[in-house]
Amino acid sequence: MLKRKGTGFILLLLLVGALVGSACGDLLANLIPSGVVRDFFTAALRPGIDPPLTINLLWATLTLGFTLKLNVIAVLGVILTAYLLKWV
Numbered sequence: 001m002l003k004r005k006g007t008g009f010i011l012l013l014l015l016v017g018a019l020v021g022s023a024c025g026d027l028l029a030n031l032i033p034s035g036v037v038r039d040f041f042t043a044a045l046r047p048g049i050d051p052p053l054t055i056n057l058l059w060a061t062l063t064l065g066f067t068l069k070l071n072v073i074a075v076l077g078v079i080l081t082a083y084l085l086k087w088v
Contacts, residue, residue, distance in 0.1 A: 005085070010085065013081050013085060014078055014081055014082065016081065017077040017078045017079075017080060017081025018074050018077055018081075019077075020081075021071075021073045021074035021076055021077020021078060021080075022069060022071065022073070022074040022077070024077065025042060025044075025073030025074055026042075028041055028073060029041070041071065041072050041073055042071060043071060044069045044070060044074075045068075046067055046068065046069055046070075047067070047068055047070075048065070048067030048068055049064065049065050050065070050067055051065075052064060052065030053065065
């Protein structure tokens with residue numbers, strides 16, 4: 001019998017895969033000597049709100065910001081996690 005996985009569980013595991021992939025990418029950046037290969041694996045796309053949006057309401061200040069750091073290793077982490085979801 002197949003287990004049903006909730007959407008929240010799947011999103012949580014994919015987020016964990018992205019975080020682990022990003023951490024591995026940063027570690028790899030410190031281990032690989034400078035060159036084309038290092039530039040390929042460590043170049044990151046950073047979509048988001050930069051600088052953060054600040055709203056002053058006189059009695060409170062609200063700051064909203066969101067940035068993603070996407071690199072090749074983080075994407076591989078998400079793909080690996082999605083593949084491993086078959087057995088969880």
